[in-house]
Every structure is written in structure tokens, then in C-alpha cells.
Amino acid sequence: MLETRGGTRLADLWDETRAATMSEPERLLYRSNLLGSDKRITNYGGGNTSAKVTQADPFTGEPVEVLWVKGSGGDVGTIKLDGFATLYMDKLHGLKKLYRGVDHEDEMVGYLPHCTFNLNPRAASIDTPLHAYVPYRHVDHMHPDAVIAIAAAQNSKTLTETIYGGEIGWLPWKRPGFELGLWLEAFCRDNPDAKGVVLAGHGLFTWGDTARECYETTIRIINRAIAWFEEEAADKPAFGGAVRPVLGPEERRRVAERLMPAIRGLISDAQRKVGHFDDSEAVLEFTAGRDMETLAALGTSCPDHFLRTKRTPLVVDFDPARPDLDRTLGSLPAAIAAYREEHAAYYERCKRPDSPPMRDPNAVVYLVPGVGMITFAKDKATARVSAEFYVNAINVMRGASSVSSYVGLAEQEAFDIEYWVLEEAKLQRLPRPRPLAGKIALITGGAGGIGKATAERLLQDGACVVLADIDEKALALAEEELAGRYTADCVRRVRLDVTAEDEAAAAFAHAVREYGGLDILVSNAGISSAAPVDETDLSTWNRNMDILSTGYFLVAREAFRLMKRQGTGGEIVFVASKNGLAASPNAAAYCTAKAAEIHLARCLALEGAEFGIRVNTVNPDAVLRGSRIWSGAWREQRAAAYNMRPDELEEHYRKRSLLKLSVYPEDVAEAIYFFVSDMSAKSTGNILNVDAGNAQSFTR
Known part of the structure; x- marks a missing residue:
């Protein structure tokens, strides 16, 4: 990020000993990853790199010049070799004969697949001509905050000349595409000593004859x-x-915890959104500034910024000098409606005959003075990256306004990027959202067998999951395992003793700060005990009731409070037990507490219906694999109750079932998924047994 303190220089990380062993495409990858590793150089998904490489034509065997360039939608920081498009340079030059002028430049994108080298399936990006027509072997196109601050200044050309002399040239704003590629070719021809060019309102191009020089x-x-x-x-x-x-x-977090569910509820009517909260120094400095609202209204400059953030943010009406959260919350519906109306008016003012239909008119970025920035998007990664991009925009505004006047991209130009037919085509190629995309779940007992299997099942279909458990070591391992499979963005953990009222409130507040709200509660925390009633002490009875009854009440109450504030309904699933319906010998405390769970769920189903909150129960039986309650005395106690060895217990339960099948955590997770998905959208107050068949627990 652009900063005003010393010690902010970029380090030269090039290791020539390492690079010398690489092929030219590998050096391109190495260079790309180095550049993408620092957000002061370019943000996630931003920028492009390329190299012109001599290779054998797979058809003729003759040497040909091939352009390796970052493919459409890639990220230079994490790209692999298969993320680069490869195209014949002679064919790319041949496209110039087909070019009919700037009014027809979009049609040139359709010709790029015809230039593909070696049947590479990676799609070439709209920036391909910008790299192809620069007559140097290696080209970098980056979006560094410090250089975009020059590009977005009112006197951008003068600043470029002042800072760089003739080493770096300047070109006026031009939308990326074939025409800009020709501009860059002409600039290089006319300025043979230049090492690069600043593109007004956009970013930086640099080049060289070797990967290291570039x-x-x-x-x-x-x-x-x-x-x-x-x-x-x-x-x-x-x-x-x-x-x-x-x-x-602490006060910033408290304000965010109140605002995020309210905003989420107001903007999630068409699609659920996931939030991100950022109270970094750059954001706080911006929201405290006198010129914040004026600068924010000018809109972002770099296309890579506003494609992620929309042109302008919504500034929340909050006065940190005289905080009145109730007043702010009351003002949100009108403010969000006004933003949507302005976006619709912007669309009507700027639309072209072939413009795609208007997309979601809600803001992505919400600036809260004295508190920070909240972003909402289709998933956590997009919300986080949108925040990162707006921090880049803040840094650009800081730099440009400190030495000149900041200039946002003209409204029509911004619209023509945002609603570009080619951009729409890229969006249409994205895979359909998964069934739980945008949904946020909290799972108690999340580090155990059923809890972890449930988390995995919800993650598979696109949910964000907060694992809550009292076992911190197991919790950390579960988070690490699931984040490794589904990315760190969509998994969080929080320690939770479900019997502690303050910890229950804190766990849900954590979910709100991390993701913006809640859609799903899976109440699954459990213990086990077994003893004849005359040998059951009061502490054992109370412990069962505290965890399996009171604990379920406490987390359900927090979920109700949050879901009602959010106003978008929700799904609650209690993981009870076959024992809640069918009595078992020597387990009065456990069975009674499980029966209380089931009846509590029925009561909550009655209360939640008018708010769209569905409450259902899953009753497992004999889930031994991966279950912590079966790892200790409970297994021995149940085996003793049936007069058998502990290692015979699982086979006993299998044979006892009507279907003669064992029940695993994944089976229970599938039942939970049914209740939280749209497949059961018209079901509440129901019980689903996952016990391989037990006549005693048939519901009546």
C-alpha cells in the first residue's frame, strides 16, 4: 500500500541463481509470483505479465515466436504455468489486417482463440494485444498504488514527466483492448528509450529484454x-x-456487530451476501478525514478497483463523536434504498443499446466514520478482496490529493467498463452458485465427528462455517483440516462452552464480525453418561441438563436474536438422539436431556415460523466412528449395560438395527444438510431419525 512513512521501498527479491536454472516460461512464472506477492505492486487478480518465447511449432517443428500471457481471470501472485494463455505472435500481428477501427474493437476478442498455440485451453484476456504489440520480449502491467496515484491526479502527465523524465512516458485514459495495444506499439516506436508508460486512470506498463530486467x-x-x-x-x-x-x-467491533446483520438483511433479498470488516489504519484515516465524503463520491479510478467495489461506496450515517447506533440503524433502510435508486439512475443515464441488464444495485463498500469499512459480496473471498481493492483506492486518493487533485474515472467511461459486453460474457461463464452460496453456519460441537462431517457437507455446497467447540486443540485441528480443503476464507473457529451465557453471545458476535450474520445453526454439542438411576449423582444429572438442554437453549436464543435482527429467516437443526424418543437402560440423565432438546425444538419451531426461522431435529443413533463421546467411559458403560466387550458394541448396534447397517457421521451430516437446504424449505418442527431403523424410536 502507498504510505507516507519511511522504509516502504519494495525489495528486489530476484534470485538469479534460482532463475538461471529455469526455462523462459518458468522465469515468467517466477517473475509473476514475485510481483503478485506484494499488494503494493498489484492486488489479487490485478495486472498482467507476459513473455515472448521461441518454441517449436507442434505441427511443423519449426521455431516460432509464442506469446505467454496471463490468462483471463488469473492472479499473478498465485498463477501456475497452466494459468498462462499461449498464442502465435505472427497470427496476433495478422489480426491488425482484420481490425476495422475503435468502434469495432470488441470483435477482435473473438479472433484470439484462432491464435492459440498448442491447443492451450486457457482463455486469453482482453489485455492480450497490450502485451503482444509492445516490441519487447518481457512486459509487466501492474496496478501499484503509488503509480495509480500519479495516473489519477488531475495533472497526471506533468507529474509523470516530473518524477520520471523521459524514462517513463504517459498515455491518456483508454479502455483496455485492441486500440490501446496499437497505442502502446506506436508509443514504443516513437520513444525507443522509454522503459515504460503510465496509463492515465489505470496503471503502469514496463518492459525489458530479459525477465530479470523487466x-x-x-x-x-x-x-x-x-x-x-x-x-x-x-x-x-x-x-x-x-x-x-x-x-x-472494542467499540469499533461492537458497532460493526450491530451494523453488519442489519445491512446484510437489507441487501440479501435476491442473493445472500457474506461480509468482511476492515478497521485497518488506512481505512480509519480515510473515514476520519475532512474530504472523505467528497473523495468517495468521485468514484474509484482504476477499472480493477471499481469492478470489485462499484464506483462509489455508501457512507453510513454514523457520528463517532456522538454515537447513536439506534438512530444509525433506523436510517439504514432509506440510505440503502437511495443508493439503489442512484445506481438505477446511473444505469439509465449511461446505458448503451447493447448494454447487459442492470445487475445488483446494492453497494459493495460501506464506510462507517470512526469505525471502519464493511464490504458485502457473494462469498467471503470476494468480500475480502473487495475490501483490499478499496484500500488500494484509498491509498490512490491519498497520494493524488496530497500533491494534486484526485480525479475519478468519468461516469460514462466507468459504466462502459462495468457494463461492458465482454465483462458480462466473462460473468456469464462463471459456474452457477452452489446451493448454500452466501449462507453462514455456526456448528456447536464442531470439532467432533458429527460436527466436522456436517461442516464438510455444508462447505461442499458453498457455505461459510464457524466451528464452535470447548476443545480448543481439536478445534484448531478441525479448522486447519477444513481450511486446507476449502480455503481459509470459508472456515473460522471459536471456543464455546455452551453452558456459559457470555460465551454463547461472544461466539455469535464472532460469526457476525467474520461473516456478517447467520443463516444456519447446527446445535450439536454433546456429552454422554451412563449409570443406574440410583447411582446417578446430582452433578451428573445437572451436567447433562446444562449441556444438552440449557446449552441448546442458550445457543438457540442467540441465533433467534440474530436472525430476527437480520430479517431473512434461518434454519436451526438440533442434533438430539434416538434416546430422546426411545428409553435406554442406565441412561436416565442422558435420555431425559435429549428428550428436552426435542421438545425445545418443537417450541422454537412454533415461535420461529412467523420470522421464517425453521427448526428441525435429527436423531442419530450409535454413531461410534469419529465421535468423542464414544472414545471414553461412555463406550465401556454402554457395553456393560448390554453385558458385552466395548469392541463388540458397534457390531451389536449394527445387528440391532432394522436395516442391519452402521451409522456414520457423514450419514447424520446428510440429514442435517437436508434440513438446512431448500429441499426442506416447507418443513419445520420435524424429526428425522438416522439410526438404520429402530422401531422404538418411530415417531408417533
Whole structure:
């Protein structure tokens, strides 16, 4: 990020000993990953890199020049070799004969697949001509905050000349595409000594004859901009100086916890959204600044920014000097409606005859003065990345406004990018959302066999999951395992003793801070005990009731409170037991507490219906594999009750069932999934037994 303090220079990370052993495509990958590893150079998914490589034609065997360029939708920081498109350079040059002028440049994208080398399935991006027509073997196109601050300044061309002299040139704003590729070719022809060019409102192009030269030029040019801004803006207050206080960390989190479910409920009518909260120094400095609202209204400049964030944020009506959350919450419906109306008016003002239909008109970015920034998107990764991009936009505004006047991209130009037919085509190629996309679940007992299997099942269909458990070691292992399979963005953990009222409230507050709200509660925390009633002490009885009855009440109450505030309904599933319906010998405390769970779920189903909150129960039986309650004395106690060895117990339960099958955590997870999915959208107050058949537990 662009900063105004010393010590912010980019490091030259190139290791020539390592690079010398690589092929040219491998050096391109190495360079790309180095550049993408630092968000001051480019953000996730932003920028492009390329190399022109001589290779044998797979058809003729003759040497040909091949353009390797980051493929459509890739990220230079994490790209692999298969993420690059490969195209014949002679065919790319041949496209110039087919070009009918700027009014027809979009049709040139359709020709790019005809230039593909070696049947590479990776789609070429719209930026391909920008790399192809620069007459150097290696090209970097980055979006560094420090250089975009130059590109977004009112006197951008003058600043470029002042900072770089003739080494780096300047071109006015031009939408990426075939025409801009020709502009860059002409610039290089007319300025043979230039090492790169600043594109107004967009970013930086640099080039070189070797991968190392290109990389080192990119780093050096960005560092020069950073150094220049540090010197020029050293004594100037950012964003006109602070005029609002910044609340303390705990108070900021408390405000976010109240606002996020309310906003989420108001914008999730068409599709559930997942939130992200950012109270980093850059965001707090911006929201405290005198010029914050003026700058925010100008919109972002770089297309990569506003494609993620929309042109403008919604500034929440909150005064950190006189905090009144109830008033702010009351003002949200009108503010969100006004934002939607303005987006619709923007669409009507700017639409073209072939513009795609208007998309979701809700804001992505919500700025809360003195508190931070909230972003909402279709999933956690997108919400987080949107926040990162808006932090980049903040840094650009800081730099440009400190030495000049910040200039956002003109409204019509921004619209033509946002509602570009080619951009729409890319969106249409995205896979359909999974059934639980945008849904947020909290699972108690989340580190155990059923809890972890349930988390996995919900993650498979796109949910975000908060694992809650009292066993912190098991919890950390479960989070690590699931995050490794489904990415860290969609899994969180929180320690929770379900019998502690304050911990229950804190667990749900954690879910809100991390994801913005809640759609699903799977109440699954459990214990076990077995003893004849005359040998059952009061502490054992109370412990069963505390965890399996009171604990279920406490977490359900928090879920109800949150779901009602959010106003979008929700799904609650209690994991009870066959023992709640069918008595078992020597387990009065356990069976009674499980029966209480089942009846509590019925009561909650009655109360929740008018709010769209469905409450159902799953009754497992004899789930031994992966279950912590079967790992200790409970197994021995149940075996003793049936006069058998502990290792005979699972086979006993299998034979006892009507279907003669064992029950596994994944079987229970599938039943839970049914109740939280749209497949059961018209079911509440129901019980589903997963016990391989037990006549005693048939519901009546």
C-alpha cells in the first residue's frame, strides 16, 4: 500500500541463481509470483505479465515466436504455468489486417482463440494485444498504488514527466483492448528509450529484454514513485486532516456487530451476501478525514478497483463523536434504498443499446466514520478482496490529493467498463452458485465427528462455517483440516462452552464480525453418561441438563436474536438422539436431556415460523466412528449395560438395527444438510431419525 512513512521501498527479491536454472516460461512464472506477492505492486487478480518465447511449432517443428500471457481471470501472485494463455505472435500481428477501427474493437476478442498455440485451453484476456504489440520480449502491467496515484491526479502527465523524465512516458485514459495495444506499439516506436508508460486512470506498463530486467525495472519505477510521494506529502495532512474521532478497537467491533446483520438483511433479498470488516489504519484515516465524503463520491479510478467495489461506496450515517447506533440503524433502510435508486439512475443515464441488464444495485463498500469499512459480496473471498481493492483506492486518493487533485474515472467511461459486453460474457461463464452460496453456519460441537462431517457437507455446497467447540486443540485441528480443503476464507473457529451465557453471545458476535450474520445453526454439542438411576449423582444429572438442554437453549436464543435482527429467516437443526424418543437402560440423565432438546425444538419451531426461522431435529443413533463421546467411559458403560466387550458394541448396534447397517457421521451430516437446504424449505418442527431403523424410536 502507498504510505507516507519511511522504509516502504519494495525489495528486489530476484534470485538469479534460482532463475538461471529455469526455462523462459518458468522465469515468467517466477517473475509473476514475485510481483503478485506484494499488494503494493498489484492486488489479487490485478495486472498482467507476459513473455515472448521461441518454441517449436507442434505441427511443423519449426521455431516460432509464442506469446505467454496471463490468462483471463488469473492472479499473478498465485498463477501456475497452466494459468498462462499461449498464442502465435505472427497470427496476433495478422489480426491488425482484420481490425476495422475503435468502434469495432470488441470483435477482435473473438479472433484470439484462432491464435492459440498448442491447443492451450486457457482463455486469453482482453489485455492480450497490450502485451503482444509492445516490441519487447518481457512486459509487466501492474496496478501499484503509488503509480495509480500519479495516473489519477488531475495533472497526471506533468507529474509523470516530473518524477520520471523521459524514462517513463504517459498515455491518456483508454479502455483496455485492441486500440490501446496499437497505442502502446506506436508509443514504443516513437520513444525507443522509454522503459515504460503510465496509463492515465489505470496503471503502469514496463518492459525489458530479459525477465530479470523487466522485473527490476518494475520494482525501481514503483519505488521511485513511493519515494517521491514520501518527500512531497511528508508534512501534508491526509484527506484534508482528521475531523472525526476514531473509536477504540472494542467499540469499533461492537458497532460493526450491530451494523453488519442489519445491512446484510437489507441487501440479501435476491442473493445472500457474506461480509468482511476492515478497521485497518488506512481505512480509519480515510473515514476520519475532512474530504472523505467528497473523495468517495468521485468514484474509484482504476477499472480493477471499481469492478470489485462499484464506483462509489455508501457512507453510513454514523457520528463517532456522538454515537447513536439506534438512530444509525433506523436510517439504514432509506440510505440503502437511495443508493439503489442512484445506481438505477446511473444505469439509465449511461446505458448503451447493447448494454447487459442492470445487475445488483446494492453497494459493495460501506464506510462507517470512526469505525471502519464493511464490504458485502457473494462469498467471503470476494468480500475480502473487495475490501483490499478499496484500500488500494484509498491509498490512490491519498497520494493524488496530497500533491494534486484526485480525479475519478468519468461516469460514462466507468459504466462502459462495468457494463461492458465482454465483462458480462466473462460473468456469464462463471459456474452457477452452489446451493448454500452466501449462507453462514455456526456448528456447536464442531470439532467432533458429527460436527466436522456436517461442516464438510455444508462447505461442499458453498457455505461459510464457524466451528464452535470447548476443545480448543481439536478445534484448531478441525479448522486447519477444513481450511486446507476449502480455503481459509470459508472456515473460522471459536471456543464455546455452551453452558456459559457470555460465551454463547461472544461466539455469535464472532460469526457476525467474520461473516456478517447467520443463516444456519447446527446445535450439536454433546456429552454422554451412563449409570443406574440410583447411582446417578446430582452433578451428573445437572451436567447433562446444562449441556444438552440449557446449552441448546442458550445457543438457540442467540441465533433467534440474530436472525430476527437480520430479517431473512434461518434454519436451526438440533442434533438430539434416538434416546430422546426411545428409553435406554442406565441412561436416565442422558435420555431425559435429549428428550428436552426435542421438545425445545418443537417450541422454537412454533415461535420461529412467523420470522421464517425453521427448526428441525435429527436423531442419530450409535454413531461410534469419529465421535468423542464414544472414545471414553461412555463406550465401556454402554457395553456393560448390554453385558458385552466395548469392541463388540458397534457390531451389536449394527445387528440391532432394522436395516442391519452402521451409522456414520457423514450419514447424520446428510440429514442435517437436508434440513438446512431448500429441499426442506416447507418443513419445520420435524424429526428425522438416522439410526438404520429402530422401531422404538418411530415417531408417533
